Amino acid sequence: MAPKVMLLGDSGVGKTCILMRFREGRFLAGNFISTVGVDFRTKVVSIDETKVKLQIWDTAGQERFRSVTHAYYRDAHALLLLYDVTNKTSFDNIRAWLGEIKEYAQDDVVIMLLGNKADCGSERAVRREEGERLAREYNVAFMETSAKSGQNVELAFMAVARELKYRQSGQRDTNKFSVQDYVREKQNGKSSQPFTQQQQCPQCNTN
Numbered sequence: 624m625a626p627k628v629m630l631l632g633d634s635g636v637g638k639t640c641i642l643m644r645f646r647e648g649r650f651l652a653g654n655f656i657s658t659v660g661v662d663f664r665t666k667v668v669s670i671d672e673t674k675v676k677l678q679i680w681d682t683a684g685q686e687r688f689r690s691v692t693h694a695y696y697r698d699a700h701a702l703l704l705l706y707d708v709t710n711k712t713s714f715d716n717i718r719a720w721l722g723e724i725k726e727y728a729q730d731d732v733v734i735m736l737l738g739n740k741a742d743c744g745s746e747r748a749v750r751r752e753e754g755e756r757l758a759r760e761y762n763v764a765f766m767e768t769s770a771k772s773g774q775n776v777e778l779a780f781m782a783v784a785r786e787l788k789y790r791q792s793g794q795r796d797t798n799k800f801s802v803q804d805y806v807r808e809k810q811n812g813k814s815s816q817p818f819t820q821q822q823q824c825p826q827c828n829t830n
């Protein structure tokens with residue numbers, strides 16, 4: 624069964640762009656076209672030489688589509704919850720998103736919080752530490768990403784893909800949220816895995 628990963632978060636935080644960056648390795652600059660309802664794409668990734676086909680669901684952030692997207696939560700194995708580091712409201716709304724996730728998603732769904740648009744140094748409205756603190760409070764993994772530069776995009780998807788593969792094969796205790804350890808390890812550069820896309824953001828000096 625192909626693991627299902629859902630992208631969630633306010634309209635305009637960059638869900639479609641993150642998916643595009645991961646799937647096609649490019650950034651869609653220019654006109655912002657809001658997603659209508661739900662859209663999905665697949666991508667095959669290799670985890671420890673095993674191929675895993677991810678089903679990635681891109682949802683509309685706009686409030687008017689909320690009842691449509693709720694229907695898809697139940698089947699999701701992992702959720703990438705995005706806010707925009709230049710938009711404080713999108714960060715403040717994360718608590719409400721986590722509330723919806725609690726209500727509609729499976730209890731053991733893998734959640735990762737992503738502070739996107741980390742390339743926008745001068746326009747930053749949410750500090751990295753604030754994201755880290757919120758993630759710690761809810762015991763979810765966290766990283767800052769940029770669909771524009773590619774920072775951490777592959778790492779985010781690969782971390783959840785790895786966790787889901789382990790869970791499916793029964794290799795991992797599902798009560799233990801290991802994505803956090805994995806991300807920490809990767810970000811500290813302790814592993815020899817080749818796929819990290821961490822780049823220093825030249826403006827805000829974070830990674």
Ligand code: GTP
Nearest residue numbers: 634635636637638639640657658684740769770771
């Ligand atoms: P909805 O479909 O309405 O839910 O929005 P979305 O979350 O899918 O946002 P989308 O990916 O369409 O991006 C919205 C705008 O943000 C676009 O103009 C993108 O070019 C821009 N954007 C997305 N990601 C980044 C990023 O990492 N950096 C910068 N600078 N801009 C970004």
